[in-house]
Amino acid sequence: MRVFLVAGEPSGDRLGGALMEGLKALVPNVAFDGVGGPLMQAQGLNSRFPMSELSVMGLVEVLPKFFHLKRRISETAQAVLDTQPDVLITIDSPDFSLRVAKLVKASSDIRTVHYVAPSVWAWRPGRADKMAKVIDHVLALLPFEPPYMERAGMECDFVGHPVASEPQATEADIKAFRDAYDLGDSPLLLALPGSRRGEVDRLAPVFGEALSLYLKNRPETRVVVPTVAHMVDTVTEHLRSWPRSPVVVDPRDLPSDQAVAQKRAALAAADLALAASGTVSLELAAQATPMVIAYNLNWLTTLIAKRMVHLDTATLVNLVSDTRTVPECLLDDCQPDQIAEALTKVAANPEAQREAMALTMDRLGRGGEAPGLRAAKAVLARMTKADA
Known part of the structure; x- marks a missing residue:
């Protein structure tokens, strides 16, 4: 065949x-x-x-x-x-x-x-x-x-x-990840500004400003940024203006299965995530990691999208679970202050998303x-x- x-x-x-x-x-x-x-x-x-x-x-x-x-x-x-x-x-x-x-x-x-x-x-x-x-x-x-x-x-x-059938990272996986990147027991905030050059170029500066606001009173929190092989250099360049010298999870020297396992461990190790809209929300849900979703488009694409989209949410966890527990900062709302505020609210009550994330995995075939x-x-x- x-x-x-x-x-x-x-x-x-x-x-x-x-x-x-x-x-x-x-x-x-x-x-x-x-x-x-x-x-x-x-x-x-x-x-x-x-x-x-x-x-x-x-x-x-x-x-x-x-x-x-x-x-x-x-x-x-x-x-x-x-x-x-x-x-x-x-x-x-x-x-x-x-x-x-x-x-x-x-x-x-x-x-x-x-x-x-x-x-x-x-x-x-x-x-x-x-x-x-x-x-x-x-x-x-x-x-x-x-x-x-x-x-x-x-x-x-x-x-x-497929995300519903993937294993959840174990405590040993999480410890190995923290040890590999010298993260100790610090609270971790995961930032995922996308896997395409255009979206990273749009979102990374906004994410960086939002994290500067959110981290002002959280000196112990470390920022971790997983990315895909072809975007490592682009992401690293953007991170020069971010706070706290973020740790880049670079998969380039790893076999594909190890790269996937490393990203899974990073997602599971995080206490909170800020992510671009897309499949990554399901990956985070699979590891039960609370999240905020933020996304913006080119101005003309945004104008067109506003006329054509008929839903009140773009996040797959919200759609599959038929809830709206994952906060979104989309299009005109993709602003540093709004993102920082959303992160603060989720950090104050991370358990609020757990049931919706578990339901999403069940409905997707876990x-x-x-x-x-x-x-x-x-x-x-x-x-x-x-x-x-």
Whole structure:
């Protein structure tokens, strides 16, 4: 069996790696091709070009890279057509992935699967109908998503989220992490300003100012900043203006599994986290770490988003648990004083989020079959049914 996969950012690489592991367990002779990061490469993928080229978010941010991305879309689609895999699996990054699928479908009957349903319940509901023209099957991370996809004419399976099946860091893991970075017993505040250059450039200065305000009367607190390999230099440069000489958790010299374990230990060791919006809220919830979510976009993208988004929260923990316990400082509210105030409130009552975080993990499949294996089974079952 030949599988062509495309992922465009670290969260997609994580999903892809788990899916590939599941496919290998079920189909021993499976062969992989495509584009992915270190976790997918660890499962046997030889990425056709660096996945980091696709890690761009925001309507305006894409413009300077438009022609390069367009060329990569064409190259990737042609590679799929040349290799004729049994299935093309695109993972999130819809602006890139669905354009590849469109070109592939225009010239072949190759089966297409998209992993991560678009958030049509939040904005641009018409995307599902357009997507149905080029995608046969959707793998959904959230339990309420399949009806939206099926209504548009696609097959859809809720497969859970890999973060729910990952182990929680042990006390020994946490101690080893603290010892490795000489953190002692100091209270830890984790700062996660994103994994893409654009969002780090926007958020890191705001995060730094917010932490300066929050830490004024907390001289014992240390700041820890985990990041991804391709962003270490960018993050480190921004941290020069932050208070308390933050500790950067650098994964570059570690094998992918050790890098994941180190980040997990960092998340679990923290008493409080300030994070960009995205999958990281689930990673923090998996380790039961209280958080504040802050995010902003380019001014033009913000203007467009305000007109199109129909939800009162952007945090996955709030959405999945159907609560609003995780405070958010989004768009115009992404200001240092508002972020510092939110951090102060969460620090005063960290237990307020615990129940919502536990409920989120339960609803995403904690304690059940590994989501990567569930996703692999769903792909194979639908392929068998389609061939019957």
